[in-house]
Amino acid sequence: MVGVAQQGATAQYGRGNRTPMPTPHGFLRVAPAILGLALATTPLPVLAQATVAGRVTVLERAGARTDDLENAVLWLEPLDAPRAAAPTATEIVMEARRFRPAVRVVPPGSQVRFANYDPFRHNVFSDAGPGRFDLGLYGRGQSRSANVDAAGVYPVFCNIHARMVAYLIAVPSRWFAQAGADGAYQIADVPAGRYRLHAWHDRGGEATREIAVAAGHLATDVQLDARGWRFVPHKNKYGQDYPPETRDRY
Template sequence: MMRLLRPLLICVAGSILLTTAAYADGTEITAQIKVKMLGADRSSRHHSNADVVLWLTPADPGESSVVPRDIGKTHYQLAQKNKQFIPHLLVIPTGGVVDFPNEDPFFHNVFSLFNGRRFDLGLYESGTTRSVHFDRSGVSYIFCNIHPEMSAIIITVPTRWFAVSSATGAVTIPDVAPGTYDLHVWAMGSSDASLAALGRRISVSGRTRELGTISVEASIPGPHKNKFGEDYDVSQPSSY
């Protein structure tokens, strides 16, 4: 019996190795981001080519890509420390869970009620953690209802092929399987219309695929509201 099964096992093992090798030797997608600040923000100190997100989705809807980049990784973290969210920008595959540990010596109230995944974690104390399941794609703007200076963005994408630009504007998406994809772009302070115009369909094959320079227009967002849709009361110092 084992003699009969041995050729089949060898065939299956060889197929797995070939599939793994094909994925590991996928195409490296590269691009250069150039951010142009609009209006009075043009010379702002906030001007940077960093934190522009690119992701690819298969042009064929039947080709599923909803698989985390790191096999088995389902939890991500957005910490609260020194009245900041760390990191400020987090990109995760759809279905991921984000932990929000409070590493400050006082209370926080993390919420997101305006776009993407809506939630309100309520007040919770130092040393505790609360979690949110991001079960749909979209952009979620994260704030604290106590501290108006705190903000972050979580972008949930239905694909394993995504990357974030560096301070120099360089961005690389590694190991992309051959095929036809729709390119998506996101940048803080850019309008939906301008971002949609940057998207395009691309064909992927070979060892590398250079997308060239992607020019993004952006402006610095204005102040946000609290979870009740009202301005923060900054006249009274927070007791937390």
């Protein structure tokens, strides 16, 4: 029931982003476990739906542990009939010089509000994704919003604090999930059909595979490869290095 794996990293990364290297491995393990519904027991028409679930792991260099599995995002791209999700409004909080959550999945066309909980100013901007925004400086208790119109990965930075990083992932699908800290993910209420399963992680890149979903439960584990990833400091919104006094104030 599971289609041929389509391997390779296809993530797009812009200037200044932390840049994973392309990976030769996409999905290494496939565990199809289709449990068919007992359709014969009911005369009512059943809308075949499934849960697609599994676990994400990230290959690391020797001795390194993965402590950011919750940054993994998975979504199903329908191959039979495109079905866009309705745009939403959501929020990311800035607190203690961090974006929280650090990864958020939204349908294209959504609005993301950035609320500043810190007693000093932040300047949220994104210039390495499919769209750009710059919310300017604003202080505690204030919020400003960015529109995320095109599908893709938007790295989000602060022009004051070099180590603040978040990712908005705009996916043209209503079936998506973020992994838990243990890597487990679950996408529920998926209509039967053919899909391209995408998995993305900020260090592990993106991998895709075609899957066929039937009613019941489809177990699909995913392995991404961060062994080629290196930290590369990004530039500020003027394309310059951050001043030393703000680079290491953590």
